[in-house]
Amino acid sequence: GDDPAPERHQVVDIPKPKVIVREYRRHRLSCRACGSTTTGALPAGVPDSAFGVGLHTLAAILVGRFRQSKRLVVELFDMLYGVSISPGSICAMEQRVAVALEAPVAEAREALRSAPVVGKDETSWRHLKSRAWLWVTATECLAVFTIARRRGSAIVKEILGESFGGVVCSDRWSAYAHLERRQLCWAHLLRDFNAMVERYGSPWHGQRLVDCARQVMHADAARRAGEIDHAEMVRRLEPVRRRTRDRLKWAAKSAPGPKARAKAQEILKLEDHLWTFLIDATIPVTNNLCERLLRYAVIWRKLSYGTESDGGARFVERILTVTASLELQQRDVFGYLSSAIDAHFHGQTAPSILPVTSDPG
Numbered sequence: 001g002d003d004p005a006p007e008r009h010q011v012v013d014i015p016k017p018k019v020i021v022r023e024y025r026r027h028r029l030s031c032r033a034c035g036s037t038t039t040g041a042l043p044a045g046v047p048d049s050a051f052g053v054g055l056h057t058l059a060a061i062l063v064g065r066f067r068q069s070k071r072l073v074v075e076l077f078d079m080l081y082g083v084s085i086s087p088g089s090i091c092a093m094e095q096r097v098a099v100a101l102e103a104p105v106a107e108a109r110e111a112l113r114s115a116p117v118v119g120k121d122e123t124s125w126r127h128l129k130s131r132a133w134l135w136v137t138a139t140e141c142l143a144v145f146t147i148a149r150r151r152g153s154a155i156v157k158e159i160l161g162e163s164f165g166g167v168v169c170s171d172r173w174s175a176y177a178h179l180e181r182r183q184l185c186w187a188h189l190l191r192d193f194n195a196m197v198e199r200y201g202s203p204w205h206g207q208r209l210v211d212c213a214r215q216v217m218h219a220d221a222a223r224r225a226g227e228i229d230h231a232e233m234v235r236r237l238e239p240v241r242r243r244t245r246d247r248l249k250w251a252a253k254s255a256p257g258p259k260a261r262a263k264a265q266e267i268l269k270l271e272d273h274l275w276t277f278l279i280d281a282t283i284p285v286t287n288n289l290c291e292r293l294l295r296y297a298v299i300w301r302k303l304s305y306g307t308e309s310d311g312g313a314r315f316v317e318r319i320l321t322v323t324a325s326l327e328l329q330q331r332d333v334f335g336y337l338s339s340a341i342d343a344h345f346h347g348q349t350a351p352s353i354l355p356v357t358s359d360p361g
Helices: 053-064 070-081 087-100 102-112 153-160 186-198 203-224 230-254 258-269 288-304 310-328 333-345
Strands: 028-030 037-039 117-127 130-138 143-148 167-170 182-184
Touching: 053 070, 053 087, 053 310, 053 333, 070 087, 087 102, 087 310, 087 333, 102 143, 102 310, 117 153, 117 288, 130 153, 130 288, 130 310, 143 153, 143 310, 182 186, 186 203, 186 258, 203 230, 203 258, 230 258, 288 310, 310 333
Parallel strands: 117 167, 167 182
Antiparallel strands: 028 037, 117 130, 130 143
């Protein structure tokens, strides 16, 4: 018979892993006249290391993207490929990868300094057995990580530059107080208002502020879903803005819980920074992007206990920056890292991680 549309059954499999070893023989000869000994040079792009581009790339991704310990990476290479590598060799490969990524990460860091809108957040870190901080600065398509010993405004100025003129979306941490253009994260505000209800002994005042925050979040969700435009969102939130101000004043004056009153007073002082998103559709209502980007790093910190050298800190900063940025842009992480490491071995600069449009925002 004739069956023009047969049933299809596909089985996806992978070939047995194998290692390719290329041997280069370098002759060493002595000059009969002067006695000097010279050795033949390796071909261009051949690393001094015993490990090639593929091993460097896979090691960097296993440690820096999938949070595997160096000893587990050693075990995996032996199990899959029969390659014997020491944990020290993994560290050495990390350092070469960090050097390879130096230029594109520096370029991304500089690009964010001129971005119209960025999100910022930070979390605790361990560096050289002391307390440190891991900072992230991000747009929708770039994310730059920085490990620093400080958590104050000085590091914010160092990361963004003294003359940063864009809008920063963040929580209310005092390190951002010097910034003229800010958007306070409404997800953080919602948590504060819920705290008034649940822990600060002011459920009546807190619940009414929770209702305001939820209206803001719902309007923003409708705009992002395409159900309303920015102008309609502004129209809907104008009465919510007035009610929020009134309810903050009531809470600051008459909430029964002293912590609730103090929190309301603190937020009232920053009232103008609650509504920056109403004047520009590109300004986010929450800083959830940065929180999501930091969540991965928090898990890594708990597994690795931080970094034990400045070189290790640079690797963490750069691998997090590159992998997060490329994933935000939906670009091939493995392919990019392979290209960057290969370029380094050839004495060239790694490709850019900036978006194709060259617009950091």
